[in-house]
Amino acid sequence: MTTTLITGANKGLGLETTRRLIEAGHDVIAGVRDPDKADDVRALGAQVIRLDVTDTASVTEALTSIPRLDVLVNNAGVIGSAHGVDDLDADAMADTLDTNVVGIIRVTQAALPLLRESTNPIIVNVASGVGMGRFLQDPQRDEFPVGSIPYAASKAAVITLTVQYAKNLPEMRVNASDPGYTATDLNANTGHQSVTEGTDATVALATLDRAGPTGEFHSRSGRIDL
Template structure:
């Protein structure tokens, strides 16, 4: 039985990824900051809930301790939790505290959870990490006129996702026995910026979750240190 932890999984892309992996036979730990909403989502999907705030060292440590104590082990980590911040008029918030919050969640949060999860993952016969990134963090895509990312400006969020790219590469180089990849899930209807998901253009989260689930299910011969999207590898 494969056991998977997904952060930020009570809604949107994380929840839909959890749904697909439960259907695939995984034991899924659904991580979320809010206990009531997280537990409700876990009950709905047939997953297990663990309270987890990726910006809080103590919360992360407690979550991984709870998973270890349960005896399920851990084979797959999906670092899904992420935020964007909007200011007045809906434009990107670029004040210091907002930008620090975005980086703390989107980039530093991945390191917090990964470091806490590594002792359990290294006991697995097929350890896998999937980091949710974005084409907005791809230097190639933001310079390629045919890609939507080249026409959208995202200073803080895009930069935080560029950091995710290097975090992914460096962990893949540091732990060659693990399969560690970044994923561009596509433009997705989401409440990432704090608004109504239906007001954000893009495809349903259930569709975008397919590429995340695919990378979460790779074997020991699968890719590592790559940036993946629906059609294969994406340029860094």
């Protein structure tokens, strides 16, 4: 059976990804900051572990407790506290990057020894179309109205680090997913997509075989040109 770790798995996209991958036959380990608030993900049949992507000790303890791992879904993320220029400062930028970018590095680096033992190791980093400059400048795109600098910059970094990890780990499938404008707590449930639609790309990338793509960015419609 495929063993999968999903960060930020107790709500929104993480919860739905957990549900769908369990349905697909994966043994899912749900990484959550507060296991006392993980009843919904437990009810799906996932194993719950404490994992705070901003805390190196928490990440190390969590990954040390896992005996094997085939798929890592770096889903945990925050919208951040700065939504324009007037409320932006260095702390707001640093806090967003610490979760959305450095958090992926913490978890991925800790997971690599386990993934290297898998016969089909996969990493999926949940990014966003707001990480694409050309989307942010296109009035026809959902991303166009977004004014947040930290969130957009963090997701651009996720896309780039995905490409670089893929180059460094040719034996693995390493890709990034774009959920699209999905109704979750991050956007006060204003998105026009359901969480099922928002997890289509992540689930597809998490279930690749060894002939699948790597170093790519995918939405539910397919590959996005970088």
